[in-house]
Amino acid sequence: MRVYPPLLLLVILCANLFVSAGAWAAEPAAMPDAQVLVNPQNPIPAYLEPQHLMSVSSFARANNNVYLREDAAQALKAMLAALKQAGVKDTVYINSGYRNFVRQGELYAAKVSSYRKQGYAETQARAMAARWVLPAGESEHQTGLAVDISTAGVSYELIDSFAKTAAGKWLHEHCVEYGFIVRYTAAKEEFTSVASEPWHFRYVGSDHAVYMREHDLCLEEYHALLIEQRQLLFVNSSGGNRAVYYSTGDISANLPGTVLSVSIARRHSDEYIITMSPPPVPLFDTLGHWGEQYIRSLYELRLINGYPDGSFRPNAPVSRGEFVTMFSRLPLPVFAEEKVPLAVAEEQYTPPDDTAPQYSTQNEVNTENKAGLPPYPDIDESKYYYQPLTLCFRATLVQPMLVYDVQPQLFQPEKALLRREAALMMAALMTSENFHPSAYQAYYDVSPDARVLYQAVDMLTKRGIFQGDGLGLFYPEREISRAEISAIFIRLLDALQNEEPPTVDAPTEDIEQEETGAPVTDNDADNGSIKN
Numbered sequence: 001m002r003v004y005p006p007l008l009l010l011v012i013l014c015a016n017l018f019v020s021a022g023a024w025a026a027e028p029a030a031m032p033d034a035q036v037l038v039n040p041q042n043p044i045p046a047y048l049e050p051q052h053l054m055s056v057s058s059f060a061r062a063n064n065n066v067y068l069r070e071d072a073a074q075a076l077k078a079m080l081a082a083l084k085q086a087g088v089k090d091t092v093y094i095n096s097g098y099r100n101f102v103r104q105g106e107l108y109a110a111k112v113s114s115y116r117k118q119g120y121a122e123t124q125a126r127a128m129a130a131r132w133v134l135p136a137g138e139s140e141h142q143t144g145l146a147v148d149i150s151t152a153g154v155s156y157e158l159i160d161s162f163a164k165t166a167a168g169k170w171l172h173e174h175c176v177e178y179g180f181i182v183r184y185t186a187a188k189e190e191f192t193s194v195a196s197e198p199w200h201f202r203y204v205g206s207d208h209a210v211y212m213r214e215h216d217l218c219l220e221e222y223h224a225l226l227i228e229q230r231q232l233l234f235v236n237s238s239g240g241n242r243a244v245y246y247s248t249g250d251i252s253a254n255l256p257g258t259v260l261s262v263s264i265a266r267r268h269s270d271e272y273i274i275t276m277s278p279p280p281v282p283l284f285d286t287l288g289h290w291g292e293q294y295i296r297s298l299y300e301l302r303l304i305n306g307y308p309d310g311s312f313r314p315n316a317p318v319s320r321g322e323f324v325t326m327f328s329r330l331p332l333p334v335f336a337e338e339k340v341p342l343a344v345a346e347e348q349y350t351p352p353d354d355t356a357p358q359y360s361t362q363n364e365v366n367t368e369n370k371a372g373l374p375p376y377p378d379i380d381e382s383k384y385y386y387q388p389l390t391l392c393f394r395a396t397l398v399q400p401m402l403v404y405d406v407q408p409q410l411f412q413p414e415k416a417l418l419r420r421e422a423a424l425m426m427a428a429l430m431t432s433e434n435f436h437p438s439a440y441q442a443y444y445d446v447s448p449d450a451r452v453l454y455q456a457v458d459m460l461t462k463r464g465i466f467q468g469d470g471l472g473l474f475y476p477e478r479e480i481s482r483a484e485i486s487a488i489f490i491r492l493l494d495a496l497q498n499e500e501p502p503t504v505d506a507p508t509e510d511i512e513q514e515e516t517g518a519p520v521t522d523n524d525a526d527n528g529s530i531k532n
Contacts, residue, residue, distance in 0.1 A: 033261060033262060033263030033264060033273075034071065034072075034145060034179075034203055034204050034205045034208075034261065034263055035204050035205065035208055035219075035222075035261075035263040035265065035273045036140075036143060036145075036263055036264050036265065036266065036267065037219055037220065037223050037265060037266050038138065038139065038140040038142070038143060038267070039134075039138060039140075039192065039193070039220065040130070040134065040135075040138045040193060042266045042267060042268065043137040043138045043267070043268075044137055044142055044143070044267045045101075045137065045267070046101040046102075046136070046137065047101075048142070048267070049100060049142075050069045050098060050143060050144035050145075051069075052069060052070040052071075053067040053068065053069060053070070053098060053144055054067060054068060054069070054070045054073035054074070055067055055073075056068055056073055056076065056077075056094050056097060056147075059077045059080065059081075060076070060077075060080055060092060060093075060094050061091065061092065061093050061094065062093065062094035062095075063093075063094065063095050063096060066094050066095075066096060066097045066098075066147075067097055067098045067144065068097040068098060068144050068145070068147055068203075069098070069143070069144035069145055069203075071203070072144065072145050072147070072179075072203035075178045075179045075180065075203055075206075076094075076147060076178070076180075076203075078178055079171070079174070079175065079177075079178040079180065080092060082174065082177075082178070083167060083170055083171065083174075086170060088166050088167050088170050089166065090151045090152060090153050090165055090166045090167040091151060091152040091167075092149060092150075092151055092167050093149070093150045093151060093152070093156045094147060094148070094149060095148040095149070095150050095156070095158055095199070096141065096147070096148045097141070097144065097146070097147045097148075098141060098142070098143075098144040099139065099141040099142060100142065101136045101137060101142060102136070104133075104134070104135070104136040104137075104139045104141060104142060105135070105136035107133050108129060108130075108133045108134065108135045108136060110133075111129035111132060111133040112125045112126050112129040114129075115128050115129055130193070130194075131193070131194060131195045132194075132195060134194070140183070140202060145202055145203045145204075146183065146200060146201070146202045146203070147180075147200075147201050147202075147203075148197075148199050148200055148201075149162075149167075149171065149199050149201060150162055150199055151165050151166075151167045151168065153165040153166070153167070153168075158197070158199045159199075160196065160198060162198050162199045163198035168198060168199075171201070172198070175201055175209070176206065176209035176210045176212070176213045177206060177209075177210070177237065178206065178209075179203050179204060179205045179206040179208075179209050180201040180202065180203050180204070180209060181201070181202050181204055181209050181212055181213070181218075181219065182198060182200070182201060183197065183200045183201065183202040183218075183219065184196060184197040184200055185198075185218070188218040188220075188221070191218050191220040191221055192218055192219075192220060202219070204219065205261060205275070206236070206237070207236045207242050207244075207260075207275060208222070208244070208275070210236060210237050211232070211234055211244075223265065223266075226244065226246035226265075226273060227246055229246075230245065230246050230247075230315065231243060231244065231245050231246070231285070231313070231315075232244040233278075233285075233307075233309050233311050233313075234309075235309070240277060241277065241278050241309055241310065242260075242275065242276070242277065242278075243255075243257065243275075243276040243277075243278045243284075243285065243311070244273065244274070244275050244276070245272075245273070245274040245276065246265065246271065246272070246273055246274075247271070247272050247274060248270055248271055248272075249270055249272065250262055250272050250274070251272075251274070252272075252274045252276075254288055255274065255276055255288075256276070256278060256279050256281075256284045256285065256287040256288070257276040257277050257278040257279045257284065258276065258277040258279075259274065259275075259276060260275040260276060260277055261274070261275045262274050262275075263275075278310060278311070280310070281310070282299065282306055282310060283295060283296070283299060283306045283310070283311065283312040284310050284311060285311045285312055285313065285314065286312050286314050286483075289314050289483060290483070291314050291483030291484070291486055291487055294483070294486040294487040294489075294490045295312055295314060295483060295486045297490055298326075298486055298489060298490065301331075303326065303329045303330060303489075304326060304329075304486070312482060312483075313482055314481060314482050314483035314486075315481050315482070315483060316481065316482055317416035317417070317479040317480065317481060317482075318416070318417050318479075318480055318481065318482045318485045319413060319414050319415060319416060319417065320385075320411065320412060320413050320414070320415050320416075320417050320421075321383070321384065321385035321389075321413030321414060322385070322417075322482070323417045323422065323485065324385055324388045324389045324392045324398065325384060325385050325388040326485065326489065327388070327392060327397075327425070327489075328387075328388035328389075328391045328392055329388075330489060330492070330493065331493070332429065332496070334395040334397070334429070372390075372393075372394055373390060373393070374386075374389050374390055374393045374398070374411065375409065376409060376410055376411035377409065377410070378410050378411060378412060378413070379411050379413060383413070385413050389411065389413075392425070396428065397425050397428050397429070398411075398425065416479040416480075417479065417480050417485070418476065418477055418478065418479060418480070419466075419474065419475055419476050419477070419478050419479075419480055420453055420457075420476035420477065422480055422485065422488065423453065423456045423457050423460055423466060423476075424452065424453060424456050426456075426460060426465065426488070426492055427455070427456030427457075427459055427460055429492070429496070430459055430460070430463065430495075430496075442457070442458060442461055442468070442472070442474075443457065443461075443468055443472055443473060443474035444472045444473060445473050445474055445475065445476060446474050446476060453476065457474055457476075463495040463498075464491055464494075464495060465488060465491045465492050465495050466488065
């Protein structure tokens with residue numbers, strides 16, 4: 001048996017890999033779509049090559065054999081035409097576009113070699129090279145969505161001064177209109193791990209590019225935001241509503257509206273970015289959701305109104321301000337004298353300045369209580385929640401909500417509501433007559449030592465208003481979603497119509513959970529005023 005030296009063995013293995021890549025090139029695999037994230041943490045394999053490549057030489061001066069994926073090439077063509085129409089005289093030159101795995105590896109190896117010749121150790125040379133030329137599989141040039149642009153003003157070189165040329169300035173300002181972003185900037189190097197490359201443009205689609213520009217996000221940050229929020233709702237530059245979902249699996253067939261694009265988010269995952277044009281119906285993102293029936297019931301009763309963009313965001317946490325607003329609209333005797341209008345103030349709550357007056361003693365709080373107005377120094381009379389909060393405060397429903405807070409004198413209207421807080425408020429509505437506490441502890445995580453909370457949860461569970469997880473847990477510190485609170489409100493109204501509480505002594509159903517594949521929503525209300 002022949003024994004190969006280690007270095008020769010490595011060469012043979014690499015050669016086999018390149019041959020394999022060439023074999024796949026004959027029948028290219030479908031590339032991930034325009035929003036795919038490619039970086040050292042999210043590489044793509046050697047065999048993955050884009051379909052429908054288009055030469056850019058037909059509409060621009062370019063290096064030999066520069067190709068882009070067709071959608072990116074068409075967008076580049078439109079952008080360069082607009083550049084010319086804007087009167088920019090600087091000649092644009094396309095240095096590079098799509099590169100296959102092998103070519104990218106060659107460029108990286110050459111960069112490493114140049115640093116080695118300067119005396120740097122191998123490990124250091126590789127790290128330094130990766131700031132300028134990413135290793136094979138880690139460069140988005142392999143997707144056919146990235147393009148390097150230069151001009152005659154900098155002798156067609158890829159250098160920082162490109163950004164100061166007439167063409168560079170125009171492209172940086174207008175590229176998002178055509179779906180491109182400046183992929184690597186000095187301000188975002190901590191997220192990208194790549195040094196500033198003002199010549200490197202990446203196609204992601206205009207809706208996404210404009211959103212990233214408006215919110216100062218690089219592609220890594222945009223993905224992180226989508227993972228956190230699960231859904232973004234915004235109005236695009238043409239005035240159209242957009243809903244962008246981040247999901248496990250392609251759930252586009254189950255989402256409301258028209259599918260605009262479906263993109264693999266990261267190559268080695270089953271995660272997708274789905275861009276939709278929402279349907280022109282109220283609360284469009286509740287269609288097919290597990291809580292749709294409850295939410296629609298409240299909507300038909302004119303108790304909720306949704307957000308101005310037509311969404312409800314059923315999986316977003318309900319804030320304290322939203323909760324008291326929705327709560328005060330319920331047809332309850334305690335609110336009979338005053339009604340909260342469905343249309344409320346559109347402004348959002350802004351945290352107070354650190355110098356705002358604070359209540360330092362309980363006596364001061366009690367003095368304000370006598371006036372019948374909420375005593376909390378962090379609320380604003382002009383905000384949507386103020387009138388509802390005043391009604392709840394006068395009905396003595398809001399104070400128990402804050403018993404466990406470190407600073408009980410603060411209301412914190414934008415803070416997410418917890419299950420225990422909602423239970424304490426709702427229990428204040430229930431009569432304790434003919435109510436018999438359970439003979440055993442219904443939930444392991446609600447101790448009888450917390451007497452007020454224990455009795456509240458016990459009472460609400462017996463009446464079927466609150467439910468545990470079926471395994472004896474209530475999760476008092478868990479945030480409540482907008483869909484879950486809608487279901488609880490419906491059950492509360494049903495329970496208050498009954499003269500006698502049900503005889504059930506233990507929870508029988510699970511806490512409301514998102515169904516797999518159900519539309520997901522963000523927990524941020526910065527793109528529309530809260531109206532419920």
